[in-house]
Amino acid sequence: MKKIGIIGASGYSGEVLVEILAGHPKVKDLQVASRTHAGKRIDQVLPRLAGLANDLVFMEADPNSLVKADVDVWFLALPHGVSSAYALPLVEAGKLVIDLSADFRLNSGETYAAYYGQAHPAPDWLQKVPYVLPEVALPGWRKASLIASPGCYPTSILMPLLPLVREKVLSTENIVIHSMSGVSGAGKKEALFYSFCERSESVLAYGLGRHRHLAEIEEQLGMAARKAVMVQFTPHLVPMMRGIASTIVIPCAGGTEAAYASWEKAFGKKRGVNLLEAGQSPDTRNVIGRNRVELSAFKDERTGNLLITSAIDNLMKGAGGQAVQIMNLRLGWPEFAGLR
Numbered sequence: 001m002k003k004i005g006i007i008g009a010s011g012y013s014g015e016v017l018v019e020i021l022a023g024h025p026k027v028k029d030l031q032v033a034s035r036t037h038a039g040k041r042i043d044q045v046l047p048r049l050a051g052l053a054n055d056l057v058f059m060e061a062d063p064n065s066l067v068k069a070d071v072d073v074w075f076l077a078l079p080h081g082v083s084s085a086y087a088l089p090l091v092e093a094g095k096l097v098i099d100l101s102a103d104f105r106l107n108s109g110e111t112y113a114a115y116y117g118q119a120h121p122a123p124d125w126l127q128k129v130p131y132v133l134p135e136v137a138l139p140g141w142r143k144a145s146l147i148a149s150p151g152c153y154p155t156s157i158l159m160p161l162l163p164l165v166r167e168k169v170l171s172t173e174n175i176v177i178h179s180m181s182g183v184s185g186a187g188k189k190e191a192l193f194y195s196f197c198e199r200s201e202s203v204l205a206y207g208l209g210r211h212r213h214l215a216e217i218e219e220q221l222g223m224a225a226r227k228a229v230m231v232q233f234t235p236h237l238v239p240m241m242r243g244i245a246s247t248i249v250i251p252c253a254g255g256t257e258a259a260y261a262s263w264e265k266a267f268g269k270k271r272g273v274n275l276l277e278a279g280q281s282p283d284t285r286n287v288i289g290r291n292r293v294e295l296s297a298f299k300d301e302r303t304g305n306l307l308i309t310s311a312i313d314n315l316m317k318g319a320g321g322q323a324v325q326i327m328n329l330r331l332g333w334p335e336f337a338g339l340r
Helices: 012-021 083-092 109-116 123-128 152-166 212-225 257-267 320-330
Strands: 002-007 027-034 073-076 096-099 146-148 175-181 231-237 244-251 273-275 293-300 305-312
Touching: 002 012, 012 027, 012 320, 073 083, 073 320, 083 096, 083 146, 096 320, 109 123, 109 212, 152 175, 152 212, 152 231, 152 244, 152 257, 152 293, 152 305, 212 231, 257 273, 257 293
Parallel strands: 002 027, 002 073, 073 096, 096 146, 175 231, 273 293
Antiparallel strands: 175 244, 244 305, 293 305
């Protein structure tokens, strides 16, 4: 049994974390902290959680105070550029920290600055922090005290691609990726652009050629391929609350057999992955509220391309659920404890 804390618990990912951890069989005590809601009961800020966590009151999210809190594991559900100010003091105080932000997902301070528009506050830490996509993570990460949980778009893309790239099943040349995300992927913003009237009946491509998650995708694929990898990635904002669907197009001389053989070898019967039959497209409706990715492949004989499709819930497998899965594995608990 462990005492768990969440910093940034009032955001969408934080809300999912509260919902999971409040019913987690291994959580002895749960604490929440907020930069804007200190002193308020959590059900006043997040009424949907009424009856589940009524006794929780937001603590002041001050790093100097939180290092003294009686908490074993901290989840950071904070914006990029903010998490590092909390992560390092907590790690130095002997806490286990799982960071849902982008602050420690990259290995290069130069890449971080190029994609996030600011210098990284702790570049010496970047190559020390493991990037953990549980089903395909390389061994050796389970002793780390600070762990980077992957982004939502990268999870939907790297889960199917990393096994194939590592085994050289596919070429890493000319990969084209289109992804569609629900509006919750942008976080809680009081902005007209994200209002219902603006996003309803609307599909919008954005971040053309330079979305922040592109750096994460290319770096992980490059490490798997042992060479630089460049992909064409275009995200789209679609009028649904949550969910991500990705379509990956890769020139391929063979059929789907090699891809499925690689996936079966990598994933086996892992609960976080549901392999659909070749040509059966994943549906975001089927993964909402679930900590899993559904994926499939289809060979277009007319164009010679292999089409890989995947679907996740961006707030579960793409954020809070995956972070809890990482904690479970790190602490030696059942991998899906507290998760559906």
